[in-house]
Amino acid sequence: MADAYGTSLVLHNVPVRQTSTFVGRKRELEKLSEWFEQVEDYRTCLVFGDGGYGKTTLVLEFFNNLLEGGIDTKATLPTVISFYTAKRTRWSEEGLLHIKGMADAMEDSVRELMYCLEPVLGREWYKINGRALIDKATAELRGQGFTRDDVLLIIDNTETLATSSADAEELADFLARVARTVGRVVITSRRREMLAAFPVPVSQLSESEALALMQQLGKVYGATAIQQSGEPRLRRACQQLMYKPLLIDTLVRYIARSATSVQEGLDQILRKTNDQLLEFLYEDAWHRMTAAVQEVFMVLVVVDTPIDGRCVGDVCTEIGVHHAEFQASLGETYFASIVDHGDTYDLEIVALAKEFFRQKKRRLAPMEAERLDKIAFRVDKLATERFEIARNYRLDRVAEGFRSEFAKAAKIATFKRDYKSARELFELAMQEEPLNAALRERFASFLFRTLNDPNAALPFAKEASELDPTSPDAWLTLGLIQYKLGDLRSGDNCMESAEKYGKAASLCLLRKAIARYHAANREPYAKASPRYLKEAAALVDLSQRASSRKDFYHEKNQREAEKYAALIRTLTTKIGRREVSSKNAPEGR
Template identity: 25%
Template sequence: MNEEQILALIEVANNLVLSHTDEPLNDVQRSILEQVLQGKRLREIQYTGYTEGTVQRIFCPKLWNLLSAATGQRIRINTVTATLQRCLNEPLDIVNSSYEPPTAQKKVRQNLPARSCSTFVGREEEITRLLELLSYEHPAHLISVDGIGGVGKTTLVLEAAYRCLQASERQESFLGMPTFDTIIFTSAKEYYLIHSGLLQSLAPKRTLQDIFRQIARQVDELDITGVSFEEQLDLIKEALSHQRTLLIVDNLETVENQQDVLAFLHELPPTVKAVITTREQIVFVPVRLTSMPESDALRLIQYEAQEKGVSLSEKDSQTLCKSTGGIPVAINYSIGQLANGYPIQEVLGKISDLRGDVARFCFENSVKPLTGKASHKLLMALALFPMPALQDALVQVAVPDVNLCAINADLARLRSLSLVRQENNRYSMLPLTREYALAELQAYPDFEWEVRERSIHWYLNFSAIYAGQDAQSWQGKFDGLEEEWQNLQVVIEWCMVQGRYAQMWQFWQNLEAYTHAMGRKESRLRYWGDRLMWTAWLIPASEQRGDWPVTAKVMSDRAVTLTSLGRLEHLAEADELYSKAWELRHHQTPVFRLCLARNIAVLRIQQQNFEAAQTWLNQTRELLEQTELGEKERSRQLVQLQYYQGEILFKSRQYEQAKITFHQTLELAQQIQWVRAIFCTQNWLAEIAIRQEKLDEAERLLKEGLRVAEANQDKIRTAFCQRSLSSLSIAKGQLLEAKEWSNKAIENFEKLGMSKEIDETQNWLRTLDADT
């Protein structure tokens, strides 16, 4: 076509548009039309000042709609030339015809497979997010739903698609639900996991050409038969530019030539919302799936059991929830197996079997290509960390000799496969992934041994900086230890199982102060349970080796914990331990002997044997005079000695003498700025003030003490302050307020696992109830 003919057809188009809209073609529209009449394909059309995507995805579709309305004919890039030529030759027939752009049809063309479940359970946040992204009010047109195999990606996408389909057929876009003219589903999934095992897909759509054919089957008047790939691409993009389309590409990781598919999806017009499901993390707008929360997983277990007629106890449901790790496909498979008559223990074994159907479906395709590589070692080593692992810890225990650049690439690969998750500088994995990785690790016993040995070395170095901290102070520096606590527990348990005495003793020295302090601040049950377990191992281990200094030290440490727990059985064991430790005192330092005598005095106070307590305090004083100490350390020892002297006097009801003693203690503590000792002493002074009816003074001391205890997150001091405030309220005759303080104290005692104090305060509360 020569230039004169092209200009003539452009003028025809301009006259038609002017007649229809009272406005001529603008410069952009004229340029697009000229390029099309010159024979250019869609992807070759350009206009200076605009990106190719804007021209091809926005301006071209608008021009075709404008010409369609003006000519009364359906105009597309491959029909515009012929239509304008007919308009030039037969103007009256064309102009007099009327054309209305097609309105949304109630019947939506779609090829969605059947839902895998009749009721969608859980995932409320994720389905809401996906529907939000599918709305045309959201700019995203490429959306990825990623996660490990079996986590429910396809189920989620199909649920969203069916909701959109229902809204589209009922024309309910006004309700906020995304609507589409066409919904196209294509899947490259090779296997399905059903209740009886793995089921092979008959015809997975694994190529870009397969996707093209699926699109052509669903879109009206789109025929791509017998034309080149480039022309197919242009025809598909042109056809999709005139209708709202939801295109789902399921299981991208098994698609051939993934980059070509991704390029195709990226080039689609803005009328298309493309959703891919993949085990690999793609840089689209993501909806990331992990295991279901426990509550949702239990709901799914109960629903599937009811649907399949399986009777499950609450205990069995909990066991199944834990074993499946909240992975939906594992839950569905397990309930199906139970419905087929398999006992629950056999089903649980199948879930964790490295060669079983669940493991093969969820992990085999992702993990098998990694075998023998550093990424495989990182995956197996990470399974030994129950809590998110620091990158340095993971690398040093798994592959210490691999360079950093290669490590970063390996970790990125594991993340992209959804096998591990990264948050800041820590790595973690889902429970079912951990089970699989642990089973993999067992297949490499030599590597497992190396990993565990390196774990001991790394955590000994890590915990060394916490050795020698003051457990009695609020100024202890334990930053970073809490995040590693469960990982440390695993390493220490391994040391005990393997009989690693030297390493266990080193861990105890590094962590003893932390466990004592955290039992006071957070939970006696959690942290002091560890203390009791570890000391129960260390005492006989040191005795067998004749390591008497360690035996005496650990016996004393254990007895301190038992004394604080305070029940009769605890005090009896502490008494026995202290007796043995005292017999071994000459194997230890003078400072140890001094502290041991004081701790025995504390035990006697707990046993209400004040005469014996006084004897031991007197001996402590003699030992203090004989021991060479620095000025500050001597002052700390004097503070503790005076403190317990005051407690003996108070509990012997010698309040005035106790007051004098506690004031001396307070002065000493203030001189060395021992903050916790200051407020512990003030609490006793407040108790004395209550008994001496100096209630304003008591209130001032207790309110200040409570404020500081809460600021330092010391739950024990907080609870005791609250209990003392209850006493103060009783003295004031404010019984309702006294109940409130008692209940607050009980709440903190319960968090700490302080059963003796709970019983005491509850008895007190029952007395208050009787009085009111």
């Protein structure tokens, strides 16, 4: 993902905010701003505090504000911001990687940073570790024109990485070296880690902040008892909950769902230990779920593949439940932490919830448990196939297109929005590799998508398809350019070649449909427009029928198909009612 900030572009994978009801934390936000402005300070920024106080929420609020230009700072924003949270499994170029300890996770955070810049990491990145890995990453970043101040790494929940004193010391050494050489570092932790850090303690809210949060959540969740209670009663409730955001949220959600009084809600929450409270909330949420949604959770604790939006979508499809229904159920629980990336999300089920679901699964009849195990196996198999397709795509198209140093520099210049330099570097790269079809396709794509200049892009796209007539990417890019220039017939021919040589039929059919929609939209009352719209509707339908869940972009293409199906229906209706303005509209009667 890339966001504009002033005149620069920031390449980042920072998740979206965790809440729309962020309240207070003025002191903590000011401390983060203070650290951010001290660019010359090589210390790691340590955001620490007990669980439930909202450390990750605070960090994401700060960096989302920063990326949106909502924080007044004199410091220059980094060019690359990488957000990392440890998982037990992760896809790598070597396949599914099992992360077993602190060292694995720390090294994985550096590799994750490099994926911001490189589509493919060679095996050499997995043969080295520790200081050698840090030095290699530093050298690669410097070689691509990035200084230490251009890079910022956010590592979430580091207490899960270091479970012993020896681990803690190793973690401190690793982070100190990364912060001195690779880039600036922010970490969140429940502990006051053993490292020289710029501390940002996160503890209880102030009374006024806690009250404001409770009142705001009462409106959001529709908790009648909260909305009808006076300030003195709510202040006492906040005090009893130790001004802890998680407990305040728990109380308000419970009152909203059960329609109980404030006191009854407090009685349920305060008499329980943390684990008992979570188990109580789990059982409460479990009984409100449909049987199908329950099955989704029981499968998710069995799968090996990292749990993200695609994995969840696959499980939902296998079981026969709408993805949106599962997400709605998840949003009402404390089963998992969600890292929302906008177009997809990562999901980490908390340890106590995992055991809760495993117990539920163990109580099933043997045949039912076996059925869920088979679903998990199919989901893992599908994820592996999808990963292989995506990896081959990166190796065949992206890596091949950016082999030379000039081409890599062109890509970095594009990230930085230095389009003049990027164009010059692309041209130098093509002089160096005149027969590299993938490079020409990437340059055509740059001219077409980034500079919005299809006329300039056309000859390079044609050259790419001539240099490698079996490249589906070259044909796809050429077809999109032909469509943009209004040449439907040539565009269709290119799409047929793209499908012949490997592009998904669903994608090619969809692009044909979109081209016809835009042709009709440009001249809604032209003689050919009704035919274009009829063809477009049929092609969208065929695209949806041909779609395969193995396709890495399956969900994105399905959303696009649904969007254009609606647009085609709307335009057809508006033309029929003469509601569209056009230079060739018929004269009014």
